[in-house]
Amino acid sequence: MNIAIAPLDDTLVDALRHKIDTKTKPVGSLGRLEALALQLGRIQRSLTPALKRPHVVVFAGDHGAATAGISAYPQDVTWQMVENFLAGGAAINVFARQNEIALRVVDAGVAHDFGKREGLINGKIAPGTANYLERPAMSGSQRDTAMAYGRQLAHTLAEGGCNVIGFGEMGIGNTASASLITHCLTGTPLPQVIGRGTGLDDAGLDRKHMLLARALARGGVPANPLEVLAEYGGFEVAMLVGALFGAAEKRMLILVDGFIVTAALLVAHALIPAITGYCVFAHHSGEPGHAYQLKHLNAAPLLDIGLRLGEGTGAALAWPLIQAAANFLDQMASFESAGVSDKR
Numbered sequence: 001m002n003i004a005i006a007p008l009d010d011t012l013v014d015a016l017r018h019k020i021d022t023k024t025k026p027v028g029s030l031g032r033l034e035a036l037a038l039q040l041g042r043i044q045r046s047l048t049p050a051l052k053r054p055h056v057v058v059f060a061g062d063h064g065a066a067t068a069g070i071s072a073y074p075q076d077v078t079w080q081m082v083e084n085f086l087a088g089g090a091a092i093n094v095f096a097r098q099n100e101i102a103l104r105v106v107d108a109g110v111a112h113d114f115g116k117r118e119g120l121i122n123g124k125i126a127p128g129t130a131n132y133l134e135r136p137a138m139s140g141s142q143r144d145t146a147m148a149y150g151r152q153l154a155h156t157l158a159e160g161g162c163n164v165i166g167f168g169e170m171g172i173g174n175t176a177s178a179s180l181i182t183h184c185l186t187g188t189p190l191p192q193v194i195g196r197g198t199g200l201d202d203a204g205l206d207r208k209h210m211l212l213a214r215a216l217a218r219g220g221v222p223a224n225p226l227e228v229l230a231e232y233g234g235f236e237v238a239m240l241v242g243a244l245f246g247a248a249e250k251r252m253l254i255l256v257d258g259f260i261v262t263a264a265l266l267v268a269h270a271l272i273p274a275i276t277g278y279c280v281f282a283h284h285s286g287e288p289g290h291a292y293q294l295k296h297l298n299a300a301p302l303l304d305i306g307l308r309l310g311e312g313t314g315a316a317l318a319w320p321l322i323q324a325a326a327n328f329l330d331q332m333a334s335f336e337s338a339g340v341s342d343k344r
């Protein structure tokens with residue numbers, strides 16, 4: 001896959017800063033919104049950036065290792081939640097509706113036959129990954145197919161006029177997958193990046209530690225990020241990696257959700273570091289490994305409200321702040337236009 005992501009250039013930085021600083025407010029007083037406005041202008045290479053057709057895309061996939069007991073919930077919850085997304089009853093449906101964000105749900109590899117389901121994008125690679133306790137989760141060709149699919153999906157949305165995209169996921173057991181990926185790509189000791197996920201009790205957490213240590217003893221730390229992805233990833237994670245690439249290639253603003261989406265970003269970033277220029281980090285996840293991912297990426301999320309759900313909920317909740325950044329840049333008067341006295 002030949003991916004071309006342009007690093008953000010500095011051409012408009014001074015002009016954007018001037019525009020931001022001459023709005024009718026003390027310099028810097030809109031805090032993080034000012035950095036967001038600057039980032040948006042740089043991404044769109046415009047002094048008048050505009051947000052169009054926001055989407056959240058949720059990728060769903062099952063994990064072979066889930067049956068070994070790495071989650072508090074049974075694997076069937078993955079397909080049942082996909083049905084819930086299609087019926088409009090999940091948290092992401094509520095927040096996407098509230099903020100008028102279009103939602104797309106992709107079957108990246110759920111272990112269930114949905115038949116032909118209206119509203120479900122069928123990208124199924126296989127009915128769940130292999131169990132990484134025994135062998136690599138997926139083959140190189142499955143990984144590449146999933147990445148290509150995600151990339152193409154982002155391109156298609158961009159061609160339909162979307163320039164801001166949030167990513168989410170659904171897959172029982174995928175915090176475990178994200179922990180293994182995070183360990184491999186940040187070097188943080190594995191136990192520090194393992195958490196309770198959907199809410200394991202102490203005994204369940206001990207078991208998750210034991211199983212993931214065993215998986216790591218089998219698969220090791222592959223030298224290449226794409227091998228890490230195939231060894232421990234999920235199909236939804238591989239599709240996320242491709243979709244992140246596709247979105248950045250199309251110069252979209254990317255809203256990064258929690259622990260699992262950030263694990264996918266670690267893979268993308270290890271291959272093409274410039275991708276983070278296009279990313280806004282929605283929230284601090286309650287999953288403990290997220291802090292190490294953020295540190296590695298030198299990222300500061302917008303919200304810190306104890307979210308630990310996934311589905312793209314953080315991305316949808318951060319959206320009004322992105323809108324506020326674009327709107328103040330576009331609509332606020334300057335000292336000159338409003339006749340307000342500037343600093344002496």
Ligand SMILES: Cc1cc2ncn([C@H]3O[C@H](COP(=O)(O)O)[C@@H](O)[C@H]3O)c2cc1C
Nearest residue numbers: 071073169170171172173174175197198310
């Ligand atoms: C009802 C329900 C809805 C969810 N929505 C997202 N997740 C989240 O939980 C899962 C990851 O946690 P773990 O690794 O512990 O299984 C993912 O599917 C994630 O999106 C959910 C989990 C449940 C139970």
Ligand SMILES: O=C(O)c1cccnc1
Nearest residue numbers: 258259260285308309310
């Ligand atoms: O941060 C996340 O994305 C997350 C945390 C716990 C469970 N599912 C998702």
